[in-house]
Each structure stands twice: as C-alpha cells, then as structure tokens.
Amino acid sequence: MFDVFRKYLLAKISLSQQDMQRIESVSIVKKLSKRQYLLQQGDVWRYYAFVCQGCLRSYRVDDKGIDHISKFSLENSWAGDRESLEKETASHSNIDALEDSVVLLFKKDDFDNLRKTMPVFDDLIENLIHRSYAVTQERMHAAIGYTPEEKYRNFIKKYPDIFNRVPLHMIASYLGLSFETLTRIRSQSLKNDRP
C-alpha cells in the first residue's frame, strides 16, 4: 500500500531510496471498512493521513443533529483535522469512510521529523498546506457568494471524480443545501444544457 504514496511523492519531488525508506519505516497502514470512523469528535487528532485507496468524508454535527460535510478525501489526497493536530485540542469533526479504504498514518512527531531533515519533503508539505488554505478560501467565497445552482455547477466542474462517487445528499450537505433542492437544480440544469 505504501506504493501509492511512493508514486505520489515521486511525481512531485525526487527522493533517494534511503529517504523513501525512512518515510516508509514510520508509516502506519490503516484499513477502514465502509462507515468506519477514522476520527470522532471529542478525540484529539494526532496524525498526518494520506488516503491510498477509497474515500473519506470529514463532517461536523450541529446542535440539531444535522451533518455538515467539510471535505471529501479520495485516494491520493489527505485527511485529518489540522486544528486539532496543531493545538492538541478535542476535534469538532468526524471522519469516516464512504467506501472500504486504506489510509497511511504518520505520527506527528515522526512526520515533523521527516520534514525537518528533508527539505524537499518539507517544501511539498508546506505547499500542500498553502493549497488547502486556498481551497478553503475559495470554498468560503462560493458559500457566501454563489447561488445554489452556481454552487452545484462549480462543484461538478471542480470535482467530477467526487461527484461520480458520493451520494447526492452528501454533496448537498457539502454545499449547504437541502438534498431536495439539489435534485431539483440538477433536473433543471439538465434541461438547460440540452434545449
């Protein structure tokens, strides 16, 4: 399973066999079956997590018991709760698997150690953090500035792979809409595309 991560890394940076070996040696393979939790709210999140296979979702539950999905993580992307990890505080989020999945975990200390001693690796992660910040920023603008239909179209355009893998009501949750509204937008949208 580490192969997936190796491929991911080599596509972005070059690493000696030794370095790669060091990374592998601190990685922890974790299998999740569908619906299994990786993180539950109230727990402290202590890892960096790379998804090798499958699909995870991160979400919060509000006062009324309604889920709000903040992120989907397919294979070749990352999951976790950075806030909880950095501040070592109880997480507000839940993360669970939407499909049977395989995740690579790295303890924070191990991971930080890798970063400190491998500049290219550090740059990669630094970059990753910047990108994820930009994504969240982008998402926030969509949430306050787009109409429901724009949100839907934007999502399909940006994440067609996710769109084809997760149920519609979860996308509705991600976009902050009711799922009924989303099916309606969708059927209307189809008409507009083929007049």
Add this chain to the structure above:
Amino acid sequence: MFDVFRKYLLAKISLSQQDMQRIESVSIVKKLSKRQYLLQQGDVWRYYAFVCQGCLRSYRVDDKGIDHISKFSLENSWAGDRESLEKETASHSNIDALEDSVVLLFKKDDFDNLRKTMPVFDDLIENLIHRSYAVTQERMHAAIGYTPEEKYRNFIKKYPDIFNRVPLHMIASYLGLSFETLTRIRSQSLKNDRP
C-alpha cells in the same frame, strides 16, 4: 508606528533588541486614507502586512458586480492575500481602508529571511497561519451550517469590536446576506433578547 508592532511582538515572544532592530529595519510604513486601496484585483500581492491603526477590508467582486467581503483587519491583525503571495499569481481580491489607517509592510524576501534566522519569530508566524486556517474553516462551517440569525449572533459574539466599527451592510456582505435581511434579523433579535 513601529511601536504598535513591537508591542504586539513582545506580548507573544521575547526578542533581543538586536532582533527587534532587524525587524524594524526592513519594515515599511504605509499610510492609507479612507477608501484607499492596498491591493487591487489583478495585481500580485508581495508583502506581509500588519495593521497598526485603522481598519481594512478584503473583498472580491463577483460577475454581477457585487462585493463579497472575506475579511476585516483591525489594528493588531494581519492583511493580505496569502495565495497571491505564495504562488505569485494575480490576486482575486481587493483590499481597501475603511478608515484612515497605517500598515506595516514587509517584503516577502525580507520577511522569510527574518523567519529563517529567528526561530521564535518563525514559530509565531507559523502559529498565526494555523490560526487563520482554523478561522477560515470555522467561517466556512458557519456559512454552510448556520441560519442567518445564527450567523449574525455568532458574528457579534466573536467580533464585537468589528461589529461596532463597520457599517451594517458590510457585515451583511461578510455573512452572505442582503442588508435588509440583516436589519430585520437585528430588530427581531432585540425583541427576543428583551421579552
């Protein structure tokens, strides 16, 4: 004007006079009069910016010409566009002054240099970035999960100082509501608080 920043720094970390001197020597004082731009969309943002006095707003303009405010920056906080800064790409955002303001600018190179050579300073900034990520995350959850009234109450609770300084229609823009809706929520909210 550097004194404001000095105070800010000393409240969080300890620095030798020398180090402080080094920081001051690369700082650029910039005065902005009300309505003046610090950044206009299309330009590349190249600084770290600390607000010493006044109040700035960051916002985007959508296709229909409507502003969407992403951030208010009062004195003792930061402003800028991290995405544009890191990727050296044209910014999507505008930043302007809501009051006559004074900002401290640091060129990216100078700033990164300070970070590289002063670990405590680096930690502070690192921390700042984590916090701002958490804030954006939080905001996104509010945007997709809260009712308009909850958004309003949450804003007052979190940012009473901003609430008392910027016009209501800008808060509406920040929250993704029309300003009429916001005044209505507010008058209703007052009734509920004093039955």
Add this chain to the structure above:
DNA sequence: CGATTCTTTGAAAACAGTCAATCTGTGTGG
C-alpha cells in the same frame, strides 16, 4: 428477495431577496 439507502416529485409553508420609499446623521461646498 427483502431491507436499507438513495433519489425523485409534489404541495404547502417559511423565508430571504428585491424594489421602493423614508429617515437619519455626517460632512462638504456654496
């Protein structure tokens, strides 16, 4: 095959957005 889970559709109610008129306070220029 039976049971979830997911999606679609309908109708009614609740809600926010829009348009428009009015009111207030502030500040500028004559």
Add this chain to the structure above:
DNA sequence: CCACACAGATTGACTGTTTTCAAAGAATCG
C-alpha cells in the same frame, strides 16, 4: 452657517426560492 448631497439604516409590500413534509419510485446490498 446653512443647504444639500451622500452614506447608512429602517420599513413595507411583493416576488421568487428554498425548505419542509410526505409519498413513492429506483437502486444497491446482504
């Protein structure tokens, strides 16, 4: 110093959309 313009806030009436509730039709899974 006043008058006028301007930015901000409030309110009403109306419109359009979204949510909610409900029922029922697909699809998937054990």
